[in-house]
Amino acid sequence: MARIPGGFSSQAFAIECAIHEGRDGDARNLLFRALAAGQADPQTQRLAARYFDPKKKPRGRPKSAPAYWFDIGTEFYSMRGRGVKYEDALRKLSEDFGRSETNIRTAIAYYDESKAAHDEATAE
Incomplete structure (x- = not known):
């Protein structure tokens, strides 16, 4: 055995x-x-x-959404719909919101992800 x-x-x-x-x-x-x-x-x-044994929490602060992400995202796509070039739209939004162009790109990416998740959740 x-x-x-x-x-x-x-x-x-x-x-x-x-x-x-x-x-x-x-x-x-x-x-x-x-x-x-x-x-x-x-x-x-x-x-x-x-x-x-309790689970350890991740270190640091939880990630938060970029500031004004919804306003930036809607305005960006509104400008693009009116025919404004990508770089010009980034520059204008950067001036209007007082943020760097990198921050504007991050906010637009967050808007795109949120919109895609919303569209997927509400699709039939």
Whole structure:
């Protein structure tokens, strides 16, 4: 008969099965019972530490939308519809909003992404 590997734990196996099957309540109860009884083997203790360890938040501030992105995007496409050249539209918007051309390009890209997401969500 095949030998069971040294890192095998029937307790941890049952708990991992419950986690993978989406039965979080059962997994939590099995972990609590094993830990409270003082019979948790090292594999079960490692599993409990991973299960109860809170997720770390990403560092830094969450990304925010560029300032005036909606106004910049609508005005940009309005100008382009009237026949204004791309570079001229960037320059004019940069002057009007007091932002760099790079910031204007970023706002237009954000507008395009938001519009595409909206169109996809509302499409039938």
